[in-house]
Amino acid sequence: MGQCRQALKTTVAVLAAAGAKPEHIARMTWYVTDKREYLARLPELGDCYREIMGRHFSAMALVQVAALLEDRAKVEIETTAVIPASPG
Numbered sequence: 001m002g003q004c005r006q007a008l009k010t011t012v013a014v015l016a017a018a019g020a021k022p023e024h025i026a027r028m029t030w031y032v033t034d035k036r037e038y039l040a041r042l043p044e045l046g047d048c049y050r051e052i053m054g055r056h057f058s059a060m061a062l063v064q065v066a067a068l069l070e071d072r073a074k075v076e077i078e079t080t081a082v083i084p085a086s087p088g
Contacts, residue, residue, distance in 0.1 A: 001044055007077045008052040020083040027059040029078040035064040037074070 015021060032038045038045070068076050 001041065001048060003073065003075050004045055004077075005048050005052065007075060008049065011077060011079050012052060015081060018081075018083055019086070020081055022053040023056040024081040024083050025053075025056065025058040025079055026082045027061070027080050029061045029063060031063050031065050031068065031076045031078070033065060033068060033074050035062070038062065 011025075012022060015024060030038075068074075
């Protein structure tokens with residue numbers, strides 16, 4: 001759960017640095033090492049997501065992978081956002 005929380009907080013921070021918010025997210029791809037654990041913790045993950053991202057739900061995909069780059073990593077989240085150009 002902590003890794004998801006951190007990944008979502010990092011996503012919000014990167015968006016903010018670009019002058020954007022979670023509602024600018026077009027899609028997210030979640031890479032997890034254990035689909036069963038993800039599904040078992042879905043209620044907790046949903047609460048965590050809403051707490052950090054609000055009620056914007058972009059298109060999402062979930063991919064189970066054998067491993068991630070960091071040995072202890074359980075989740076990575078790839079996010080694509082569309083940020084409107086500022087006027088002028």
